[in-house]
Amino acid sequence: MNTKNSNLIKEVDRRRTFAIISHPDAGKTTLTEKLLLFGGAIRLAGSVKSRRAQNHAVSDWMEIEKQRGISVTSSVLQFEYNNCCINILDTPGHQDFSEDTFRTLMAADSAVMVIDCAKGIEAQTKKLFHVCKMRGIPIFTFINKMDRMGKDPFELIEELEQVLDIKSYPMNWPIGNGRDFKGVYDREKNLINLFGEGNHGQSKTRTEKLNIEDSSLSSLLGDELHSQLKEDIELLDVAGDSFDLDEVLKGNLTPVFFGSALTNFGVEPFLESFLELTTPPTPRDSNLGMVDPKKENFTGFIFKIQANMNPTHRDRIAFLRICSGEFKKGMSVNHVQENKKIRLSQPQQFLSQERVVVETAYPGDIIGIHDPGIFKIGDSLCEDNSKIQYHGIPLFAPEHFCKVFTKNALKRKQFIKGINQLSEEGTIQVYKQPNIGVEELIIGVVGALQFEVLEYRLKNEYGVDIIMESLPYQYIRWINGEGFSPDSLNLTMDSLLVEDQDLNPVVLFINEWSISRVAERNESISLKEISLRNK
Ligand code: GDP
Numbered sequence: 001m002n003t004k005n006s007n008l009i010k011e012v013d014r015r016r017t018f019a020i021i022s023h024p025d026a027g028k029t030t031l032t033e034k035l036l037l038f039g040g041a042i043r044l045a046g047s048v049k050s051r052r053a054q055n056h057a058v059s060d061w062m063e064i065e066k067q068r069g070i071s072v073t074s075s076v077l078q079f080e081y082n083n084c085c086i087n088i089l090d091t092p093g094h095q096d097f098s099e100d101t102f103r104t105l106m107a108a109d110s111a112v113m114v115i116d117c118a119k120g121i122e123a124q125t126k127k128l129f130h131v132c133k134m135r136g137i138p139i140f141t142f143i144n145k146m147d148r149m150g151k152d153p154f155e156l157i158e159e160l161e162q163v164l165d166i167k168s169y170p171m172n173w174p175i176g177n178g179r180d181f182k183g184v185y186d187r188e189k190n191l192i193n194l195f196g197e198g199n200h201g202q203s204k205t206r207t208e209k210l211n212i213e214d215s216s217l218s219s220l221l222g223d224e225l226h227s228q229l230k231e232d233i234e235l236l237d238v239a240g241d242s243f244d245l246d247e248v249l250k251g252n253l254t255p256v257f258f259g260s261a262l263t264n265f266g267v268e269p270f271l272e273s274f275l276e277l278t279t280p281p282t283p284r285d286s287n288l289g290m291v292d293p294k295k296e297n298f299t300g301f302i303f304k305i306q307a308n309m310n311p312t313h314r315d316r317i318a319f320l321r322i323c324s325g326e327f328k329k330g331m332s333v334n335h336v337q338e339n340k341k342i343r344l345s346q347p348q349q350f351l352s353q354e355r356v357v358v359e360t361a362y363p364g365d366i367i368g369i370h371d372p373g374i375f376k377i378g379d380s381l382c383e384d385n386s387k388i389q390y391h392g393i394p395l396f397a398p399e400h401f402c403k404v405f406t407k408n409a410l411k412r413k414q415f416i417k418g419i420n421q422l423s424e425e426g427t428i429q430v431y432k433q434p435n436i437g438v439e440e441l442i443i444g445v446v447g448a449l450q451f452e453v454l455e456y457r458l459k460n461e462y463g464v465d466i467i468m469e470s471l472p473y474q475y476i477r478w479i480n481g482e483g484f485s486p487d488s489l490n491l492t493m494d495s496l497l498v499e500d501q502d503l504n505p506v507v508l509f510i511n512e513w514s515i516s517r518v519a520e521r522n523e524s525i526s527l528k529e530i531s532l533r534n535k
Contacts, residue, residue: 004296004326005294005296007326008294008296008325008326008362009294011085011326011362011363012280012281012293012294012362012363012364013280014083014084014085014280015084015085015087015280015281015362015363015364015365016084016085016086016087016109016110016274016275016278016280016364017086017087017089017107017108017109017110017281017321017364017365017366018086018087018088018089018108018109018110018111018112018278019088019089019090019091019104019105019107019108019111019112019132020032020088020089020090020091020111020112020113020114021091021105021111021112021113021114021125021128021129021132022093022113022114022115022124022125022128023093023116023119023122023123023124023125024093024094024124025116026114026115026116026119026122026125026144026145027114027116027144027145027261027262028091028093028114030144030261030262031112031114031142031144031261031267032077032088032090033261034261034264034267035079035081035086035088035267035271036077036079037264038081038267038268038271039079039080039081039086075089075090075104075304075306075319075366076088076089076090076319076366077090078365081271081275082272082275084275085362085364085365086275087364087365087366089104089105089107089108089366090104091104091105091128093124096447096449097124097446097447097449098427098445098446098447098449098450099395099396099398099426099429099445099446099447099450100304100426101128101446101447102127102128102131102396102446103303103304103377103393103396103426104303104304105128105131105132105135106135106303106321106393106394107303107304107319107321107366108132108137109137109138109278109279109280109281109282109364110137110138110139110140110278110279111128111129111132111137111138111139111140112139112140112141112142112274113125113128113129113132113139113140113141113142113254114142114144114261115141115142115143115144115156116144116145116150117143117144117145117146117148117150117151117153117156117258118145118148118149118150118151120151120155120156120159120163121159121160121163121164126163126164129164129166130529131396131530132251133164133166133251134530135251136250136251137251138248138249138250138251138277138278138279139166139251139254140254140255140257140270140274140277140278141160141168141254141255141256141257142257142259142261142270143156143256143257143258143259144259144260144261145260145261145262146174146181146184146195146258146259146260146265146266147178147181147195147260147262147263147265148178149177149178149179150177150178152177153170153173153174153232153258154232154235157170157240157256160254160256166251166252166253166254167241167247167252167253167254168240168241168253168254168255168256169240169241169242169243169248169253169254169255169256170187170236170240170255170256170257170258171186171187171188171255171256171257171273172184172185172186172187172193172257172258172259172266172269173185173187173229173232173233173236173258174258175192175221175225175228175229176221176225180225181195182194182195182220182221182225183195183265184258184259184266185212185229185233186269187233187236188273189209190211190212191209191210191211191212192209192210192211192212192214192217193209193265193266193269194209194210194220195260195263195265196265212229212230212233241253243255245277248277249279255273255274255277257269257270257273280293280364281293281323281363281364284323284390285390285391286299286380286388286389286390286391287387287388287389287391288386288387288388288389291323291324291388291390292324293323293324293363293364294324294363295324295325296324296325296326297324297325297382297383297384297386297388298322298324298325298326298327298331298333298381298382298383299322299323299324299325299380299381299382299383299388299390300320300321300322300323300324300327300367300380300381301320301321301323301378301379301380301381301390301393302318302319302320302321302369302375302376302377302378302379302380302381303319303320303321303377303378303393304318304319304377304426305317305318305319305371305375305376305377305424305425305426306319306368307425307427307457316370316371316372316373316375316425317368317369317370317371318368318369318370318371318375318379319366319367319368319369320366320367320368320369320381321365321366322361322362322363322364322365322366322367323363323390324363325363325383326360326361326362327344327358327360327361327362327365327367328359328360329344329345329357329358329359329360330343330344330345331343331344331383332344332383333381333382333383334381334382334383334384334385334387335374335375335379335381336379336380336381336382336387336388336389337376337379337380337389338374338379340374342374342381344367344369344381345370373421376424376425377393377424377425377426378390378392378393391532392532393426394530394531394532395429395478395500395530395531396446396529396530397446397475397476397477397529397530398429398444398445398446398476399445399446399474399475400444400445400446400447400448400450400451400470400474401442401443401444401445401470401471401473401474401476401508402442402443402451402468402469402470402471403440403441403442403443403468403469403471404419404441404442404443404454404466404467404468404469405440405441405466405467405469406464406465406466406467407464407465407466407467408464408465411462411463411464411465414462414463414464415458415462415464415466417462418457418458418461418462418464419441419443419458422454422457422458423501427445427450427453427454427457428443428444428445428450428454429443429444429445429500429501430442430443430444430500430501431443431444431498431499431500431501431506431508432498432499433496433497433498433499434486434497434498434499434505442471442498442508443468444476444508451468454466454468455468471508472494472510473495473496473508473509473510474509474510474511475508475509475510475511475512475514475515476506476507476508476509476529477506477507477509477515477518477527477528477529478500478504478505478506478527478528478529478530478531479504479505479506479507479525479526479527479528480525480526480528481522481524481525481526482524483524484505484524484525486505489505489507489518489522489525490518490521490522491507491518491521492509492514492517492518494509494510494514495507495508495509495510495514495518496508500531502531504531506531507527515527
């Protein structure tokens with residue numbers, strides 16, 4: 001093995017690239033801040049994202065970018081901890097929630113699911129979880145806000161199984177609840193970590209560690225909590241799922257950690273355990289079979305395109321996930337889909353809160369490449385001439401739909417150009433009704449904010465004013481079925497058959513009831529929430 005390759009192997013093995021998934025307000029930002037704090041990336045846990053972004057006036061796209069501030073540049077955060085190089089991928093929530101949030105998960109090797117202990121599993125967590133499950137990546141659960149009154153921990157564990165259909169293994173177990181929260185029992189080390197408010201989570205806190213059999217424990221916890229703890233642990237050992245690392249790595253079993261990000265309780269043990277159990281970058285599937293990250297040929301794919309990061313230039317940044325080989329600044333690569341050579345001269349990386357020009361990067365890392373409008377979501381780059389293409393990024397189900405027209409018919413050409421560009425960047429999905437004389441476009445988006453982005457960018461970049469007519473649909477299903485013909489489809493009155501941008505048949509629905517009716521009436525077809533492309 002040459003030294004170049006041994007360096008690559010070392011760098012791959014120490015990479016951990018993951019996304020934190022949660023419903024808004026569960027504590028994703030707070031947990032991210034604390035992880036950065038342990039990595040030494042920030043001394044005092046400051047605000048990772050600008051909170052003003054949560055209630056901005058959404059009429060001005062530039063303004064959106066300005067207000068988003070760090071939120072945009074912190075799409076990926078890299079930091080070091082215990083000789084691991086960690087990449088956290090941000091999955092925007094609140095009004096920022098969009099298809100990008102789902103697509104980001106395609107670039108992650110594992111996921112951390114943050115759950116509010118009082119609320120349990122919420123809608124957005126569920127959606128993001130399903131994408132992780134589809135990819136079969138390891139999912140770790142952090143049940144947050146244990147300093148507050150929450151649901152019974154057994155109930156939370158059961159919810160994982162009932163709502164998400166995943167087995168779980170509590171790595172630690174809470175003692176007491178809310179005001180009486182005393183700490184957690186670490187099942188592997190057979191130790192109690194006592195909860196102390198510390199200095200309000202502003203820096204690292206110390207936790208005392210005591211054995212479960214320790215005689216002083218009864219007086220510390222009280223007899224009742226101590227015996228309750230022993231009972232709970234016995235029940236978990238007897239009736240709970242057992243730990244199996246293979247199952248964790250396949251995404252069938254989630255290790256569960258209880259803690260409190262705000263008060264910094266349980267965060268460091270979680271981080272250590274997570275880094276040990278989760279996977280470094282693994283081989284990825286392509287048109288030429290599985291590609292080993294430790295192969296010297298540099299390859300990667302684009303999973304996100306961010307427009308107008310710098311308002312003074314109308315530039316775009318394409319986010320590339322490196323899948324194999326070493327990246328070097330200035331290297332020439334093949335843009336596989338366009339069959340063109342390009343030079344990667346000013347790539348950027350996202351280190352804690354700054355963007356810096358990156359000299360070298362490795363599998364698992366995300367780099368930002370200047371995009372003069374040549375990239376599409378899902379494009380592959382490859383150093384040698386092997387033309388490796390990673391499987392395309394799927395289309396995820398939009399939840400908001402409208403008909404879009406240009407106000408001025410003479411601007412039709414620019415309108416179509418803008419719509420195509422925004423569709424390739426992944427901001428919108430475009431549908432057409434088959435066999436309809438006048439061409440009418442239906443636009444679908446995952447987050448409603450994208451409509452405002454569409455309107456603003458068409459006006460500012462293409463000089464096109466549009467009219468949007470909102471449609472009542474909320475669900476979309478791609479149709480698969482042997483010998484299926486769209487004409488034979490038996491739909492409900494309130495659903496609509498359209499074609500997506502790849503001319504695949506899809507149906508738009510107003511409610512879930514209609515979906516089940518259509519499924520019943522057309523037994524030979526299957527209705528899918530996600531469309532896998534280029535497969
Ligand atoms: P995000 O929307 O998931 O990024 O959530 P944030 O990290 O912004 O947290 C939402 C709110 O919950 C904020 O007011 C946090 O201070 C609070 N919070 C986060 N973690 C904890 C915790 O462990 N305990 C308590 N009591 N509050 C928390």
